[in-house]
Amino acid sequence: xxxxxxxxxxxxxxxxxxxxxxxxxxxxxxxxxxxxxxxxxxxxxxxxxxxxxxxxxxxxxxxxxxxxxxxxxxxxxxxxxxxxxxxxxxxxxxxxxxxxxxxxxxxxxxxxxxxxxxxxxxxxxxxxxxxxxxxxxxxxxxxxxxxxxxxxxxxxxxxxxxxxxxxxxxxxxxxxxxxxxxxxxxxxxxxxxxxxxxxxxxxxxxxxxxxxxxxxxxxxxxxxxxxxxxxxxxxxxxxxxxxxxxxxxxxxxxxxxxxxxxxxxxxxxxxxxxxxxxxxxxxxxxxxxxxxxxxxxxxxxxxxxxxxxxxxxxxxxxxxxxxxxxxxxxxxxxxxxxxxxxxxxxxxxxxxxxxxxxxxxxxxxxxx
Amino acid sequence: xxxxxxxxxxxxxxxxxxxxxxxxxxxxxxxxxxxxxxxxxxxxxxxxxxxxxxxxxxxxxxxxxxxxxxxxxxxxxxxxxxxxxxxxxxxxxxxxxxxxxxxxxxxxxxxxxxxxxxxxxxxxxxxxxxxxxxxxxxxxxxxxxxxxxxxxxxxxxxxxxxxxxxxxxxxxxxxxxxxxxxxxxxxxxxxxxxxxxxxxxxxxxxxxxxxxxxxxxxxxxxxxxxxxxxxxxxxxxxxxxxxxxxxxxxxxxxxxxxxxxxxxxxx
Ligand SMILES: Nc1ncnc2c1ncn2[C@@H]1O[C@H](COP(=O)(O)OP(=O)(O)OP(=O)(O)O)[C@@H](O)[C@H]1O
Ligand SMILES: [Mg+2]
Numbered sequence: 001x002x003x004x005x006x007x008x009x010x011x012x013x014x015x016x017x018x019x020x021x022x023x024x025x026x027x028x029x030x031x032x033x034x035x036x037x038x039x040x041x042x043x044x045x046x047x048x049x050x051x052x053x054x055x056x057x058x059x060x061x062x063x064x065x066x067x068x069x070x071x072x073x074x075x076x077x078x079x080x081x082x083x084x085x086x087x088x089x090x091x092x093x094x095x096x097x098x099x100x101x102x103x104x105x106x107x108x109x110x111x112x113x114x115x116x117x118x119x120x121x122x123x124x125x126x127x128x129x130x131x132x133x134x135x136x137x138x139x140x141x142x143x144x145x146x147x148x149x150x151x152x153x154x155x156x157x158x159x160x161x162x163x164x165x166x167x168x169x170x171x172x173x174x175x176x177x178x179x180x181x182x183x184x185x186x187x188x189x190x191x192x193x194x195x196x197x198x199x200x201x202x203x204x205x206x207x208x209x210x211x212x213x214x215x216x217x218x219x220x221x222x223x224x225x226x227x228x229x230x231x232x233x234x235x236x237x238x239x240x241x242x243x244x245x246x247x248x249x250x251x252x253x254x255x256x257x258x259x260x261x262x263x264x265x266x267x268x269x270x271x272x273x274x275x276x277x278x279x280x281x282x283x284x285x286x287x288x289x290x291x292x293x294x295x296x297x298x299x300x301x302x303x304x305x306x307x308x309x310x311x312x313x314x315x316x317x318x319x320x321x322x323x324x325x326x327x328x329x330x331x332x333x334x335x336x337x338x339x340x341x342x343x344x345x346x347x348x349x350x351x352x353x354x355x356x357x358x359x360x361x362x363x364x365x366x367x368x
Numbered sequence: 369x370x371x372x373x374x375x376x377x378x379x380x381x382x383x384x385x386x387x388x389x390x391x392x393x394x395x396x397x398x399x400x401x402x403x404x405x406x407x408x409x410x411x412x413x414x415x416x417x418x419x420x421x422x423x424x425x426x427x428x429x430x431x432x433x434x435x436x437x438x439x440x441x442x443x444x445x446x447x448x449x450x451x452x453x454x455x456x457x458x459x460x461x462x463x464x465x466x467x468x469x470x471x472x473x474x475x476x477x478x479x480x481x482x483x484x485x486x487x488x489x490x491x492x493x494x495x496x497x498x499x500x501x502x503x504x505x506x507x508x509x510x511x512x513x514x515x516x517x518x519x520x521x522x523x524x525x526x527x528x529x530x531x532x533x534x535x536x537x538x539x540x541x542x543x544x545x546x547x548x549x550x551x552x553x554x555x556x557x558x559x560x561x562x563x564x565x566x567x568x569x570x571x572x573x574x575x576x577x578x579x580x581x582x583x584x585x586x587x588x589x590x591x592x593x594x595x596x597x598x599x600x601x602x603x604x605x606x607x608x609x610x611x612x613x614x615x616x617x618x619x620x621x622x623x624x625x626x627x628x629x630x631x632x633x634x635x
Contacts, residue, residue: 061540081543094541098559107555111546159546 002072004038008163008195009058014067014077016053027053029219031067035163035197040189042198044206045216046242051199052091054216055165058197059088071162082111087161089169093152095140101151102127102136108159126154129188146177153188163195170205182209203243207231215239233276235367240288247291247331248366253283260360263287266327269305273363286366291320293362294333296348297355304355307331309348321348323356331356401618408611425608426616435613438597445508445593446576449515450523454569456516457523458561465531466539483518491518492585499586507591514586515576522575523568530564563631570628574621 002008016028028050035041043051056062058069060081069077076084087108095104102123109119127133130150140148149169156164169185170178186209189196200206206213207227214224215238223235234240237248251263251271261275263285271287279285297304310330311322318334325331333356348354411420429435464477483491495514504510538560542552580595587596594617601610 059544061543080548081540082546082548086544088541088544090537090541092535092537094535094537096538096541096556107542107547108545111551155545 002037002162004036004193006037006072007034007070008037008039008072009033009035009197010068010070010073011058012068012070014054014057014069015065016050016057016062017065026219028057031221033214033221033224035195037072037195038193040186040196040198040209040211042200042206042210042213043216044200044203044213044243045222046201049216050219051201051216052167053219055088055167055197055199058163059086059165060084085159085162087156087159087164089152089156089164089166091167091169091171093140093148095148095151095155097140100137100139101132101143104140104151105155105158107155112159122158126158129157129191130154130184145173146181149173149181150184153185157188157192157194160192161194163197166196166198168199168201170200171202178205185209207243215242217242233364234288237286237288237366240364240366245291245332247287247289247294249287249289249329249331251285251287253279253281253285256281261365263365266325266329269326269329271358271363272303272360273365274361275365277365277367279365288364288366289331289358289362291332291334292318292336293359294331295357295359296333296335297357299353299355301355301357304357306353306355309350309352309354312348312350323354404611405615405618408608408615410608410611413608425612429609429612429616432609434592434597435594435601438592438594441508441591442577442594445511445515446573449512449519449576450569450572452512452516453519453572454523454527454565457520457527457568457572458565460520460524461528461531461564462557465528466536480524481521484521488518488579488581489585492582495582496585505588507588510586510588511583511591511593514582515579518579518582519572519576523572526567526571527561527564530561534560566628566631570624574624577617 011031011033014028014031014033016026018025018027031054043054045051053062057064057077060076060079060083064077067077068075071084071086076086096107099107105123105126106119109122114122123136124133127136130153132147132150132154135143135147135151140151143151149172152169166185170181173181182205185196185198198206198209207230210227212224212226213230215222215230217238223230223239225233230239231243234243234246240246240248249265249271251265253261254264254270255262256275256279259275260272261279263271263273265271265287271289273287277285299306305325307323307325309321310324313320314337317337319337320332320334322330322332407416407418408425409421409423410418411422411424412418460476460480464473464480467473492514495517499505499510534557538556539552542556543549547555578595579593580599583593584596584599587593592600594613598610598613601607601613
């Protein structure tokens with residue numbers, strides 16, 4: 001019996017070079033990664049960063065150029081796909097058009113040579129789980145996109161794989177349906193307890209659904225962590241920029257005391273932040289400051305930085321401002337557009353001389 | 369709406385005389401065939417003067433032993449050669465469309481298509497010389513070998529087209545769902561490929577039935593095909609029984625095409 005928290009997938013030094021072209025395409029430079037049993041694990045990254053490649057290596061549709069893939073301690077890197085207890089939900093669903101919905105869902109179970117009665121029982125159970133029992137005898141071309149998606153999910157889950165791989169399963173659905181399916185996927189994952197490895201390039205989707213996220217870029221894993229860790233403490237510029245919005249500011253460390261660092265942004269402009277990367281005086285680094293962490297304050301407050309409002313954008317739930325500080329440094333900040341004590345939140349006008357506060361804990365020194 | 373469509377879209381029907389031209393074209397294409405069919409029912413033995421309706425020429429044609437045996441020969445050869453070339457075409461299509469890049473893939477594709485480009489007379493003479501050089505003389509067998517050769521591209525092309533239009537993620541899905549290569553092939557690839565295979569087999573059958581030049585060169589005494597036999601009849605002058613035979617062949621061809629079309633529609 002597998003126990004939650006065991007290592008389900010352990011990947012060591014995985015590398016993939018596609019040899020089809022003259023020089024070969026390095027799709028995966030080197031991946032090291034551990035996915036725990038029962039986890040909802042997400043691979044997140046921009047188009048072409050190697051997410052699908054990594055997933056296909058785990059599924060067995062591609063073989064690695066180098067490296068190992070362990071599934072519960074067993075190296076599966078060179079097994080064909082039909083010998084791996086891992087199933088895939090394809091991006092285009094890949095439902096068999098010549099088979100009915102029920103036959104589609106039964107396909108994997110028949111491949112495992114299960115008894116007829118057991119197959120029928122599991123098929124019914126799976127179709128019930130995705131609320132599509134009434135469509136058992138239809139053909140896939142007579143289903144809607146959302147229904148196909150659920151059948152693809154039921155088909156991949158029916159053989160009870162040790163790990164389920166999902167390659168951007170929601171990307172073909174419209175916004176409303178996508179949000180409904182997110183919850184549905186989460187519910188099914190919790191209900192079955194199966195480990196999910198989910199691929200997406202949609203950061204909101206990743207943050208909302210995952211237990212842990214691996215952020216990828218250019219064939220490399222940039223950071224692995226919980227949604228909070230990824231968002232609150234991005235480890236490098238790529239992650240900080242890719243997840244959410246941020247201000248990236250080049251600084252020089254001018255003073256370190258008691259875990260707090262003083263960073264010089266420009267002549268006479270000092271920001272304070274926590275020393276999470278053990279920097280020393282004289283280091284040149286990049287700082288990430290989330291726009292929602294900066295506030296307008298009364299100019300007389302201690303530590304307030306004077307600035308001038310140069311741009312204001314109304315985006316419904318928020319109002320986004322661009323301010324210029326000393327020496328041409330610009331920062332973006334956001335305020336929630338809430339009604340508070342009758343005070344008009346949009347009262348600042350372009351060109352106003354204002355002041356902002358950047359709290360010590362709200363800035364992150366990035367590792368370069 | 370239709371106002372805008374008419375004035376902004378560039379339609380070929382807008383050219384003057386387009387309708388007349390189309391009509392003339394179809395007359396040019398089908399008039400000889402229609403005349404052939406009509407005169408196959410002529411009472412008289414003339415191929416140009418209509419005197420009255422009769423089915424005599426059909427009886428004459430069907431009672432002709434040489435015609436019957438050569439027709440049977442042709443059907444037999446077309447079935448066997450069409451079948452063999454379809455099997456070969458299927459495997460060829462699978463290995464050129466589904467297997468990863470391998471050395472000589474392009475050259476293989478080229479050599480499969482080559483019989484289409486070679487003049488038939490060249491293929492025929494080469495086969496004749498080859499058969500006599502190795503002393504192969506197995507009657508219909510020689511014809512079957514020759515027909516397989518030029519039928520392969522015709523059965524290969526529709527199968528290849530079908531495979532190329534088929535997403536290979538379906539086969540991957542089958543493998544993902546615990547099917548080895550064989551199960552994936554028989555449960556997924558083959559059923560989805562069937563319409564292509566049917567078209568390929570039909571094309572091969574008809575091309576084989578139709579072939580004249582290569583058959584004439586390769587055929588040995590006693591293994592005459594239908595086109596060769598009809599050619600022999602025509603040399604004595606066009607009689608209405610030739611018309612009758614041609615009409616029968618036409619009916620069979622149309623029937624085969626319609627049947628295949630219906631089968632494909634049903635899927
Ligand atoms: N079969 C292949 N042959 C050659 N190169 C390939 C092949 N498949 C992918 N690549 C290349 O490998 C790189 C990574 O591709 P991959 O499909 O893994 O990206 P991805 O992160 O899934 O992108 P997307 O979000 O667009 O799906 C790309 O540069 C791509 O062009
Ligand atoms: Mg992809």
